[in-house]
Amino acid sequence: MPNKQGTTPAPASANRFERRRAHTRQALIAAARQILAETGETSASIQEIADRADVGFGSFYNHFDSKNDLFDAAVSDALEEYGQLLDLVTAEVDDPAAVVSASIRLSLRLAASHPEITQIVRLRGLAYIHAAEGLGPRALRDLEVGKASGRFAFADPLVALSAVGGSVVGLLQLHTVREVDAEAGEEMAELILRMLGVPADEAREIARRTLPELP
Amino acid sequence: MPNKQGTTPAPASANRFERRRAHTRQALIAAARQILAETGETSASIQEIADRADVGFGSFYNHFDSKNDLFDAAVSDALEEYGQLLDLVTAEVDDPAAVVSASIRLSLRLAASHPEITQIVRLRGLAYIHAAEGLGPRALRDLEVGKASGRFAFADPLVALSAVGGSVVGLLQLHTVREVDAEAGEEMAELILRMLGVPADEAREIARRTLPELP
Numbered sequence: 001m002p003n004k005q006g007t008t009p010a011p012a013s014a015n016r017f018e019r020r021r022a023h024t025r026q027a028l029i030a031a032a033r034q035i036l037a038e039t040g041e042t043s044a045s046i047q048e049i050a051d052r053a054d055v056g057f058g059s060f061y062n063h064f065d066s067k068n069d070l071f072d073a074a075v076s077d078a079l080e081e082y083g084q085l086l087d088l089v090t091a092e093v094d095d096p097a098a099v100v101s102a103s104i105r106l107s108l109r110l111a112a113s114h115p116e117i118t119q120i121v122r123l124r125g126l127a128y129i130h131a132a133e134g135l136g137p138r139a140l141r142d143l144e145v146g147k148a149s150g151r152f153a154f155a156d157p158l159v160a161l162s163a164v165g166g167s168v169v170g171l172l173q174l175h176t177v178r179e180v181d182a183e184a185g186e187e188m189a190e191l192i193l194r195m196l197g198v199p200a201d202e203a204r205e206i207a208r209r210t211l212p213e214l215p
Numbered sequence: 216m217p218n219k220q221g222t223t224p225a226p227a228s229a230n231r232f233e234r235r236r237a238h239t240r241q242a243l244i245a246a247a248r249q250i251l252a253e254t255g256e257t258s259a260s261i262q263e264i265a266d267r268a269d270v271g272f273g274s275f276y277n278h279f280d281s282k283n284d285l286f287d288a289a290v291s292d293a294l295e296e297y298g299q300l301l302d303l304v305t306a307e308v309d310d311p312a313a314v315v316s317a318s319i320r321l322s323l324r325l326a327a328s329h330p331e332i333t334q335i336v337r338l339r340g341l342a343y344i345h346a347a348e349g350l351g352p353r354a355l356r357d358l359e360v361g362k363a364s365g366r367f368a369f370a371d372p373l374v375a376l377s378a379v380g381g382s383v384v385g386l387l388q389l390h391t392v393r394e395v396d397a398e399a400g401e402e403m404a405e406l407i408l409r410m411l412g413v414p415a416d417e418a419r420e421i422a423r424r425t426l427p428e429l430p
Contacts, residue, residue, distance in 0.1 A: 043258035126341070126385060130392045153415075158389055159402045163378075163410075166385025170341060170377030177345045178373070187374045195378075195410035200368075 025063045027053040032074035037119035042071045075127075078120040079134030082110065087138060089212045096146030097198050100164065101189040101206050103139070107168050108185040109214055111175055122172040129165045130158075139164055146196065153197030160196065167192055240278045242268040247289035252334035257286045290342075293335040294349030297325065302353060304427045311361030312413050315379065316404040316421050318354070322383050323400040324429055326390055337387040344380045345373075354379055361411065368412030375411065382407055 031053035035044050046067055050057045064070040089106060090099045111118040121135070129136035140161050146152035147160075154160045171188050174180050186207045193203035246268035250259050261282055265272045279285040304321060305314045326333040336350070344351035355376050361367035362375075369375045386403050389395050401422045408418035 041257060043256070123342075126381075126388050127338075129385070129388060154402065154406060156399055156402055158393070159386070159399050160406065162385030162389045163382040163403060163406050164385075166341075166381030166383070166388075167378040168381070169384075170344070170379075170381025171374070173341050173344060173381075174373055174377045184371055184374050187369065187371055188378060191369060191375065191378050191410045194412070195406045197409070197415070200412070 021062070024053075024055050024059050027055055028060065028063060028070055029074050029077050032070050033078055033116060033120065036071065036074060036078075036123065037116040040119075040123045042067060075120055075124045076131065076133055078117045079125060079128055079131070079136075082114070082117045082121060083133070083135045083138045085110070085114075085214075086135075089214060093212070095206075096142050096149070096151050097193055097196070097203075097206050098209065099142050100139075100146070100196070101193060101209070102211060103142075104164075104168055104171070104189045104192060105182070105185040105207070105211055106214065107172065108175070108180060108182065109211070111172060111180075113214060118172060122169060122176070126165060126169050129161065136161065136165065143196070151198070163195060164192055236277070239268075239270050239274050242270055243275065243278060243285055244289050244292050247285050248293050248331060248335065251286065251289060251293075251338065252331040255334075255338045257282060290335055290339045291346065291348055293332045294340060294343055294346070294351075297329070297332045297336060298348070298350045298353045300325070300329075300429075301350075304429060308427070310421075311357050311364070311366050312408055312411070312418075312421050313424065314357050315354075315361070315411070316408060316424070317426055318357075319379075319383055319386070319404045319407060320397070320400040320422070320426055321429065322387065323390070323395060323397065324426070326387060326395075328429060333387060337384060337391070341380060341384050344376065351376065351380065358411070366413070378410060379407055 028049065031049050034052065035049065036042070046060050047057055049067070049070065050060055060070075064073070086103050086106060090102050093099050093102060107118070107121075125135060128134055129139075131137075140157060143152060143154075143157050143160050143164065147154065147157060152160070167188060171180060171185070174184070189207035190203045193206060194200055198206070243264065246264050249267065250264065251257070261275050262272055264282070264285070265275055275285075279288065301318050301321060305317050308314050308317060322333070322336075340350060343349055344354075346352075355372060358367060358369075358372050358375050358379065362369065362372060367375070382403060386395060386400070389399070404422035405418045408421060409415055413421070
């Protein structure tokens, strides 16, 4: 609905209503993201989630049909934010091999700067890799660009996506049991480029290039 | 305690007690495995789990300190069973590249023959890849044998394990959204062998060899 603030009182209060509604929805999603990142589970009650979001219990069902519906929106929200961040940082990079390498290595930097999103990627990311938004479609886009140009060599893009996505989640998992330094990220990028058909010496060089800065 | 059945009545009833105790524990683990495979969640109550296991609520705490403790044992139990199965099938294979390839491709066959374990590997496997038992240590063993003999080329075995484990879980994830035929398994095996440093043409040939039969 277009903003007609000032012409009549009704649209102004409608706007206020819409803003408050959007705020409530976002507060519920933020609470669910926190809970997922902290516990990895979805067993918190709707009352607990509403309390954490500082919204009334009753408003929950104005926004979501069920708790699963909310957690689903929370995971999608986190993955979409992560994907937009990677897009931003790799926007100036042309070579799909360099984009894939930078995205993998940046996931380790993001583990430090964005621990909540990283936890959600680690715990739920793989289950959402074939979703319409988030990280999966972006990675698939980079893989298909590389396949079309002959930079990458594989037959089935979804098999390659499964391997790349799984490897990144595996690296985040390793991060929970021991220190994963930048060198480990470089090696993971090198292994994945080799897997995608980039010659070994070139994979090694690309994986050790200076990384773009995070905003 | 050594079996002295027949010497006095007491050890015989102790044996019965031990057998019943082991049976109760295994029934609880089996129920938790079913619940994990069906729902992916651990939110069932202890009462629900005990009902499904057909044991009394009170006996739960004779075996487990908490629900998390039980679910942890259930995941470990499933992964260990899966690992033993893969060991059995690949026991006659010497080349670590052929072992890795067969294990990856067999994970698709196991998805059909052992759907419950496969669900647990898909949902929880990666979180247990660095556990002392199960699939992780077996895969790490195969990777280290290949690295020691020069068959594989990577620096950090745990980075390679993260990539291989993540890729297999990614393939099982793909299986939930579309048909993943034997050809997709062959391509995944080929990609992973290439990643591990096996030359591309050889990786292609090994990934298409006749698979050992499942028992």
